[in-house]
Amino acid sequence: MTSAPIAVGPQAAANESGTAVIQLPKTSESPALLRIRHSMSHVLAMAVQRLFPQALVTIGPWTENGFYYDFDNPEPFTEADLKAIRKEMLKIIGARLPLERIEVSREEAERRISQQNEPYKLEILAGLQEPITLYTLGEDWWDLCAGPHVANTSELNPKAFALESVAGAYWRGDEKRAQLQRIYGTAWETAEQLAEYQRRKQEALRRDHRRLGTDLDLFSIEDEAGAGLVFWHPRGARMRLLIEDFWRQAHFDDGYELLYTPHVADIELWRTSGHLDFYAESMFAPMQVDERQYQLKPMNCPFHVLTYASRLRSYRELPIRWAELGTVYRYERPGVMHGLMRVRGFTQDDAHVFCLPEQIGAEILRVLQLTERILSTFDFRHYEINLSTRPEKSIGDDAVWDLATRGLIEALERKGWPYKVDEGGGAFYGPKIDLKIEDAIGRLWQCSTIQLDFNLPERFNLEYVAADGSRQRPIMIHRAIFGSLERFFGIMTENYAGDFPFWLAPEQIRLLPVTDEVMPYAESLQQQLVQQGVRATIDRSGDRLGKLIRNGEQMKIPVLGVIGAKEAETGAISLRSRRDGDLGALPLATLVARAVQANQQRLAGLAAC
RNA sequence: GCCCUUGUAGCUCAGUGGUAGAGCACUCCCUUGGUAAGGGAGAGGUCACGAGUUCAAAUCUCGUCAAGGGCUCCA
Numbered sequence: 001m002t003s004a005p006i007a008v009g010p011q012a013a014a015n016e017s018g019t020a021v022i023q024l025p026k027t028s029e030s031p032a033l034l035r036i037r038h039s040m041s042h043v044l045a046m047a048v049q050r051l052f053p054q055a056l057v058t059i060g061p062w063t064e065n066g067f068y069y070d071f072d073n074p075e076p077f078t079e080a081d082l083k084a085i086r087k088e089m090l091k092i093i094g095a096r097l098p099l100e101r102i103e104v105s106r107e108e109a110e111r112r113i114s115q116q117n118e119p120y121k122l123e124i125l126a127g128l129q130e131p132i133t134l135y136t137l138g139e140d141w142w143d144l145c146a147g148p149h150v151a152n153t154s155e156l157n158p159k160a161f162a163l164e165s166v167a168g169a170y171w172r173g174d175e176k177r178a179q180l181q182r183i184y185g186t187a188w189e190t191a192e193q194l195a196e197y198q199r200r201k202q203e204a205l206r207r208d209h210r211r212l213g214t215d216l217d218l219f220s221i222e223d224e225a226g227a228g229l230v231f232w233h234p235r236g237a238r239m240r241l242l243i244e245d246f247w248r249q250a251h252f253d254d255g256y257e258l259l260y261t262p263h264v265a266d267i268e269l270w271r272t273s274g275h276l277d278f279y280a281e282s283m284f285a286p287m288q289v290d291e292r293q294y295q296l297k298p299m300n301c302p303f304h305v306l307t308y309a310s311r312l313r314s315y316r317e318l319p320i321r322w323a324e325l326g327t328v329y330r331y332e333r334p335g336v337m338h339g340l341m342r343v344r345g346f347t348q349d350d351a352h353v354f355c356l357p358e359q360i361g362a363e364i365l366r367v368l369q370l371t372e373r374i375l376s377t378f379d380f381r382h383y384e385i386n387l388s389t390r391p392e393k394s395i396g397d398d399a400v401w402d403l404a405t406r407g408l409i410e411a412l413e414r415k416g417w418p419y420k421v422d423e424g425g426g427a428f429y430g431p432k433i434d435l436k437i438e439d440a441i442g443r444l445w446q447c448s449t450i451q452l453d454f455n456l457p458e459r460f461n462l463e464y465v466a467a468d469g470s471r472q473r474p475i476m477i478h479r480a481i482f483g484s485l486e487r488f489f490g491i492m493t494e495n496y497a498g499d500f501p502f503w504l505a506p507e508q509i510r511l512l513p514v515t516d517e518v519m520p521y522a523e524s525l526q527q528q529l530v531q532q533g534v535r536a537t538i539d540r541s542g543d544r545l546g547k548l549i550r551n552g553e554q555m556k557i558p559v560l561g562v563i564g565a566k567e568a569e570t571g572a573i574s575l576r577s578r579r580d581g582d583l584g585a586l587p588l589a590t591l592v593a594r595a596v597q598a599n600q601q602r603l604a605g606l607a608a609c
Numbered sequence: 610g611c612c613c614u615u616g617u618a619g620c621u622c623a624g625u626g627g628u629a630g631a632g633c634a635c636u637c638c639c640u641u642g643g644u645a646a647g648g649g650a651g652a653g654g655u656c657a658c659g660a661g662u663u664c665a666a667a668u669c670u671c672g673u674c675a676a677g678g679g680c681u682c683c684a
Binding site for chain 2: 164165167179181184210214215223226227275278279281332335337427428429451478542543545548553554582
């Protein structure tokens with residue numbers, strides 16, 4: 001899936017200075033804004049056609065934060081064109097032109113469109129139901145449109161709109177059809193709202209994991225190695241290890257065993273699994289080794305299935321819960337890679353549960369509970385849940401689909417999580433639950449997924465021996481909680497804006513010696529902290545304290561410890577915490593105890609201990 | 610893959626046809642300084658890569674790669 005756009009919901013309204021919060025309603029929540037934005041797109045289209053008479057109009061809807069309009073123009077628009085277009089829009093708004101709704105017959109609409117030679121409009125018209133309506137804007141411009149609109153452009157605030165970007169877009173969203181030029185804009189009721197919206201866009205930019213990845217030296221993507229391949233630097237790698245360690249422990253606690261499986265396998269395996277048929281274009285090309293062809297794995301499932309099939313299983317063994325941090329490689333088309341969010345090599349926190357049909361409900365509930373436990377540890381507490389049911393084209397018999405779908409519903413009900421149903425949205429091989437997490441500025445990200453699979457057990461002829469001695473087919477559940485470690489790491493970084501909780505920070509405490517004389521004392525403090533598993537370092541740059549503090553704050557180190565003659569004398573350390581402010585001078589023993597406790601309990605800071 | 614934009618020092622960016630610049634970071638020197646940038650000096654670049662135009666290319670043209678904003682895709 002793609003990253004969410006820079007969406008800024010009303011819940012993002014937190015304001016550092018604590019002054020009155022400016023509400024930013026979404027279009028779908030405000031009929032007034034809907035009319036403004038919809039009309040704004042007409043004003044945009046009129047302005048473009050005035051300046052570029054050859055431009056053909058297509059569609060121009062509102063979006064949650066603004067509007068866009070798609071044009072077919074012989075020359076692509078440039079950023080520079082936007083300025084001119086904006087000026088023209090201001091003229092139209094200033095002219096106080098009326099917008100009028102006119103109901104016309106299909107023939108009348110066809111006649112009007114033909115006069116203007118607008119082929120896209122004609123195509124739109126063909127798909128419309130009566131009544132056909134059009135909206136005029138002034139005397140000589142109109143667009144086929146269902147409305148609603150403002151009555152006059154004087155209702156549009158010239159100080160509350162902006163043209164944001166030009167982009168390519170396909171006619172009817174179909175990449176085989178014409179490439180159009182899309183102009184994005186945003187519009188609000190007041191200039192203050194526009195300013196607030198732009199401030200939130202800046203905020204999202206400040207949180208961008210790609211920027212933070214460089215600034216905090218967490219990871220990089222190297223040209224020489226190739227697109228979509230991640231290099232975890234020591235600081236990022238340390239965090240990843242902490243996440244993995246937590247993940248592993250949580251899985252052992254919950255009755256999982258862990259697997260390691262190969263990164264490549266004979267291509268026949270992928271023929272058996274079916275991936276070669278329906279997933280080939282997302283796979284790296286196979287490689288020839290001796291007499292066999294090997295395939296870099298795009299998924300872990302077939303490996304877990306082979307492990308299951310390595311010997312005969314009894315119903316007494318089920319459920320079997322196997323998890324793996326499995327690194328997979330997928331061929332992503334050029335142009336779709338995005339930081340850590342969309343890459344070509346990534347590690348899934350994959351797990352498969354093989355169970356009896358009657359165990360489905362309980363197993364799903366277990367997965368939901370584990371999911372909540374893990375995600376909430378990273379302060380993701382709001383979820384949006386989708387249940388996708390049987391599509392038309394699917395395999396497996398009705399009884400199994402029913403049982404499985406009921407199992408999913410039962411688990412969601414027992415967990416007490418509200419969910420939406422996407423009828424027919426499941427995979428051909430089974431129903432699924434998708435979970436989106438909401439981050440600190442209100443954006444939704446899909447990470448976790450739980451899918452039932454009636455296909456792979458069939459293809460690999462998986463069996464267990466039932467109580468009556470017969471051979472039966474187990475139910476297979478795929479699930480991932482992070483989705484991929486890379487992607488989750490990116491989302492989490494943006495969620496925290498790089499201000500990681502104490503337990504997760506790669507460098508937890510940085511000791512700042514005020515003078516060289518206290519260095520031996522600082523070294524002994526560091527050693528004692530490190531011995532207790534606290535990630536403590538010493539800033540040896542020799543800069544003045546002000547600079548040391550500035551550097552420490554810029555690297556978002558949770559706790560800075562100032563060490564000067566005073567501290568050396570009393571065996572203490574003066575602490576400055578990003579989360580909790582100045583903690584004063586503490587004896588070393590107290591600091592160690594608090595830090596150890598924070599690590600054990602995965603706490604965000606030291607003060608609460 | 611498609612449309613647009615971009616690629617200059619580790620980072621952020623100036624540099625419109627005449628042999629390459631700033632700030633931060635880095636190294637060294639001075640400063641031993643108490644809660645968000647002390648001072649000075651130095652080193653560091655096949656101007657993404659390849660071809661072309663030109664007496665001359667970071668600069669113009671074409672191609673390749675990568676990144677950014679979108680579209681499409683994302684079992």
